[in-house]
Amino acid sequence: xxxxxxxxxxxxxxxxxxxxxxxxxxxxxxxxxxxxxxxxxxxxxxxxxxxxxxxxxxxxxxxxxxxxxxxxxxxxxxxxxxxxxxxxxxxxxxxxxxxxxxxxxxxxxxxxxxxxxxxxxxxxxxxxxxxxxxxxxxxxxxxxxxxxxxxxxxxxxxxxxxxxxxxxxxxxxxxxxxxxxxxxxxxxxxxxxxxxxxxxxxxxxxxxxxxxxxxxxxxxxxxxxxxxxxxxxxxxxxxxxxxxxxxxxxxxxxxxxxxxxxxxxxxxxxxxxxxxxxxxxxxxxxxxxxxxxxxxxxxxxxxxxxxxxxxxxxxxxxxxxxxxxxxxxxxxxxxxxxxxx
Numbered sequence: 001x002x003x004x005x006x007x008x009x010x011x012x013x014x015x016x017x018x019x020x021x022x023x024x025x026x027x028x029x030x031x032x033x034x035x036x037x038x039x040x041x042x043x044x045x046x047x048x049x050x051x052x053x054x055x056x057x058x059x060x061x062x063x064x065x066x067x068x069x070x071x072x073x074x075x076x077x078x079x080x081x082x083x084x085x086x087x088x089x090x091x092x093x094x095x096x097x098x099x100x101x102x103x104x105x106x107x108x109x110x111x112x113x114x115x116x117x118x119x120x121x122x123x124x125x126x127x128x129x130x131x132x133x134x135x136x137x138x139x140x141x142x143x144x145x146x147x148x149x150x151x152x153x154x155x156x157x158x159x160x161x162x163x164x165x166x167x168x169x170x171x172x173x174x175x176x177x178x179x180x181x182x183x184x185x186x187x188x189x190x191x192x193x194x195x196x197x198x199x200x201x202x203x204x205x206x207x208x209x210x211x212x213x214x215x216x217x218x219x220x221x222x223x224x225x226x227x228x229x230x231x232x233x234x235x236x237x238x239x240x241x242x243x244x245x246x247x248x249x250x251x252x253x254x255x256x257x258x259x260x261x262x263x264x265x266x267x268x269x270x271x272x273x274x275x276x277x278x279x280x281x282x283x284x285x286x287x288x289x290x291x292x293x294x295x296x297x298x299x300x301x302x303x304x305x306x307x308x309x310x311x312x313x314x315x316x317x318x319x320x321x322x323x324x325x326x327x328x329x330x331x332x333x334x335x336x337x338x339x340x341x
Contacts, residue, residue: 014055015057016030019048023048023051033045071127071128072101072129074103074128074129074131075105075120075126075128075130075132076104077108077132078106078108078134079135080108080111080230081108083259084287084288085287088304089156089305090104090106090308092304092306092308092309096312096313096316102129102130102316105123107122111199114139116139116142120133120146121145130151130153130319133146133153133155134155134157135157135200136158136165137200152315152318153166153315154168154314156168156169156307157170157307166328167327168329168331169329170330171204172204173204173211175284176204176207176300177211177212178208178300178333179208179335182335182337183282183341184212184216186252186341189216191213191218191223191254192243192246193209194225194254194256195224195256196227196228196232196235198226202257227239232263234263235260236255236264237263237264240263240267240268251279251280252282254283255284257284257285258283258287258290261297261340265281265294265340275340280298280341282297283300284299285301286301295339296339296340297340298337298338299336300333300334301336303332303334310329314329
């Protein structure tokens, strides 16, 4: 009994050697046939495929990675799965990578820098072919891990002009400034900003709001409502009630995420507050359902699927050793004006 056969019987797993015996070819021929190498005779490929189907053989990606020194999976680190915007992003990433023959290995960091570092160390143990990470802000230790690993890495959701950094996203601050200008142009002066989670992208939106309010001579720290808990409809409703109790009354509320704004619109209906007559409400990200609210929500449409597709495409080129002519891709955003303002 060979070592391979003993191992196969001990684990119950069908091995490459089992397929080779069933097909009457060598293990190297099986390996080459499964990789699609043209040098393998068509008749031999057919025998290998028949054996694979009969035995139910599934290639071991870990063993393949050790043998070839190349992995077929990409590590993807995202902050949260409860936020719909990351679901849209992931679907686009997975679709693009899978078409190119790569699998995704996802990890959720919960907006925690220490957790991100720990997860990245775990991911690197599996020798990923590439990395996709969310945003540009992270601990020095995590940044050093990425650099020392030598694994190609693309940053999602933000655009960086720093040399050696590959990124696909847009300017969160510019998008927020555009929304604030829209509210000012509507004649609103007392404009509140309501943000949750307080991650780096929310704070960039806060900075965009502050810059426009300052330019208009209307900045007032008392109009900033910041809550570190995760963004949700329920929190949006609570924040709306708090903000509407403020005196003098606000004329508009710019929420840092659509679920907050959606919760505010529902609260306004309960409280019989007319939107936008009594107060205008705006959001960010154009999440599912925002166009169905009463009234429909004015928001910033962010191209999450485009970001996922472009970032995965960029990473594929990097993993293949190809030159990426434009390391920083700004996909832009769209101000979507609806009935709430």
